Amino acid sequence: MVDEIPRRQRRVRYKGTHPRRYGERYKELDPERHAQELDTVRARGDTPAGTHRxxxxxxxxxxxxxxxxxxGLDATLGFGGHAQAILPRLRPGGRLIGIDVDPVELPRTEAxxxxxxxxxxxxxxxxxNFAGLRRLL
Known part of the structure; x- marks a missing residue:
């Protein structure tokens, strides 16, 4: 009689730094749910994916x-980091005009x-595009 070799069990995958499912990756894109992970990445001196410093x-x-x-004019509004620092200094009565061509990030930055x-x-x-400034101003 031949002894049957037991099938090897695969190790349990963990949800650590190398998740298997896409939904578990890029936690940085959901800062409200994963604030602690973002803080950890920043504490290391890194920039979280999908963000801008x-x-x-x-x-x-x-x-x-x-x-x-x-x-003032921010002709490359981008993620709004510089605008966020400038705007409080323009108050009261000041105004910042922010322009950018990015159709995805611009509404997020404005929000x-x-x-x-x-x-x-x-x-x-x-x-x-900043080439059209004459029309805006």
Missing amino acids: PICVQEVLEVLDPRPGDV RLRALGFGEDALVVRRM
Whole structure:
């Protein structure tokens, strides 16, 4: 009689740093559900996937020196990092015009900035290339 070899059991997959299902990947894209993971990534000095960390923000603020009542232009609004730093300095009475050509990110950026309390009086957002500035201004 031949002894049958028992079938080897596969190890249980874990949901660690290498998840198998797409829905478990890129937790950074859902910051409300995965805030702790985002904090961990940032603490390592990394930038979470699908996000943006603006650079030279303090230097930009020093050079531009935005003041209450000023009107400014962000011709590459992108993820809105610089705009988010500039807008409070324009208050009260100032306005920032933000333009970008990205049809996907622009509405998200506008929603983020609006959620921070920057209304139409303080922030004007347009989807356009900066080559068309004459029409806007």
